[in-house]
Amino acid sequence: MKVTVVGAGNVGATCANVIAHKELANEVILVDIKEGLAEGKALDIWETSPINLYDTRTIGSTNDYSKTANSDVVVITSGIPRKPGMSRDDLIATNAGIVKTVTENIIEKSPNSIIIIVSNPLDVMTYCAYLTAKVDSSRVFGMAGILDTARYRSFLAEALNVSPKDIQAVLMGGHGDTMVPLPRYTTVGGIPVTELIGETELDAIVERTKKGGGELVNLMGTSAWYAPGAAAAQMVEAIVRDQKRIFPVCALLNGEYGMDNIYLGVPVVLGKKGIEKIIELDLNEDEKKLLDDSAVAVKSVMDVLDNMNLF
Secondary structure, eight states: OEEEEEOOSHHHHHHHHHHHHTTOOSEEEEEESSTTHHHHHHHHHHTTHHHHTOOOEEEEEESOGGGGTTOSEEEEOOOOOOOTTOOHHHHHHHHHHHHHHHHHHHHHHOTTOEEEEOOSSHHHHHHHHHHHHOSOGGGEEEOOHHHHHHHHHHHHHHHHTSOGGGEEOOEEBSSSTTOEEOGGGOEETTEEGGGTSOHHHHHHHHHHHHTHHHHHHHHHSSOOOHHHHHHHHHHHHHHHTTOOEEEEEEEEEESGGGOEEEEEEEEEEEETTEEEEEOOOOOOHHHHHHHHHHHHHHHHHHHHHHTTTOO
């Protein structure tokens, strides 16, 4: 089993580290465009193997995709953060070019791989990778919902003073302010969360979840990496171990929820074939309205990419 992580920044390196520690693959290839960065981080991770007692080999590469050949799963974290004065369209144009080039290299060397996108803006970059890869959409999807639900569940665990292990939740929609947390599908040890916490406090947690990434940027001056890296690694685990886990994932909808040709966060069954099933929840009127609003926002960003005529 071979896994490649493209982008050796904080998120990519964290993801590779978790994959290695869990022994999800025989080999983890870390790739970056910056000279020596991937090699250094891969070596640093490998040097923890005698301490943490695992034998997954981590190998770094500066822009040499030959080392990634025949990867089973590829995680793409490449891209730049939005800088002061940079418009949304500028960010999309820059990162779309990066994701397109990376995906072309990956498909050339590993045509049968499953591709997980972590690059931002998440929904549109997943769409970009799909258009580039020209493979079934069950093999190209994005990591957002696992991170968002993790934040939501951790905030709930804190508020309720219970273990996060006992909290299950689903979020849908786009990654960011338009995400759709679903308290009706949130349980604590099987108990509906609405029986354990007041509506006002729950609404505040939902709002905090929507702005979870921004909260960390304000605190650290940079975006998060521990939780995003671990979330991507959990998706890798579900695939390589064929766990059939039910996760919220940024997936291409073709008729589900009444939507077509849009990448949006929905619950899926994740296994060795990638997305093995998209689960359609029976949303009430309010939930459906929130999802439709989120889809409008996501589609407007996807339209920006379409109008760039990159494909």
